[in-house]
Amino acid sequence: MSGSGTAVGQAYLYGLMPAEAKVPSGLTGVSGAAVEAVPLGSLQLVVSTVEPERFGVAKDLVAHSTVLDRLIEADDVIPMAVGTFIPMPPDGVAVERLSSAYERVRPTVAGAVQYALTVRYVEDVALGELVREDREIARLRDLTSRNDGLRAEKMRLGERVVAGLERKADADAGRVMAAFPPVRDVRRRKREQPETVLEVMALVDRDAAQSFERGVEDLAAQHAARMRFRLLGPQAPYDFVSGG
């Protein structure tokens, strides 16, 4: 499919890169299509020639993120929202919209990469703490382990445990953030699972990336008895390009 990028139609757009960036060659993108760079003034579009109708399966989501991982490895990239299709070749409206969005967002993320950190409790440890610290949890636990049924009591136990985990997570997340390595910017995500302590996206200068990783490793080691740290990245700055 390479070389067909000039056919009139639609193209899947992964992201915007500076004109001088070297786009890695030989990448495979959504629907198994080749990934191509299309110059556009001071930027280049990174696209695949794909029919919109063929896009939208789970594999395409992973392909979107895999391509952007490779791009950010090579140079700065402003990642587009999943499912963005533009006219190809770009018409006047597309040139105008894409160029102005690029100029607006570029200063925020130039020279930076994103990391996504998830911190979770070692579940048995956190639950053990709650059983020790909260007599009502200990009582309900004892009652419901000795007797079958007791759905209402089980619900009360679960509700109290979940509330206890949230309280703990607030305190522990505060502790982790207080010792967080220096970054350009952070975004905290709302917790979606009770055992999650913290989900945070960090925008990190490229030349500070190594020391950031070491800082997170130190935090993970320090809290290893109670929490598990999982770090994704460097990835494209997904969380720092919105508002456009």
Add this chain to the structure above:
Amino acid sequence: MTMVQSGSGYLDRPKSSSLADVVAMILDKGLVIDIYIRVSLVGIELITIDARIVIASVDTYLRFAEATNRLDLSQVDGKPLPEYLGDFANKGAKGKTSGALEGVKDAFRGHHDDDDDDSREAQPQRSRRSNSS
């Protein structure tokens, strides 16, 4: 998916995002140019619902009640809780799973088994659910 263990060995460093990661962290992010989002993500909304089971739900409460019941405090730190020593003679809750819990488990299985092989370590509660059936 290959895992890269960091120097200290305490930090999980997946080499790339799994489908679950993309759904949870990337799906609603990135630069939006409204006129060019033309695609409805068929089939993906379902996955999203699976991955984002809300905290305050009956299923969640029952799951954590079960997990707390199953807890072996002597395994956690070697110190049994004196006033509840009776617990250790009675682990009846193990292996019993409510019907409601089964539904949640199946929802997760749908996309976890094939794309997220290493999730067992990162998310112990999920693998435990699989063990209980």
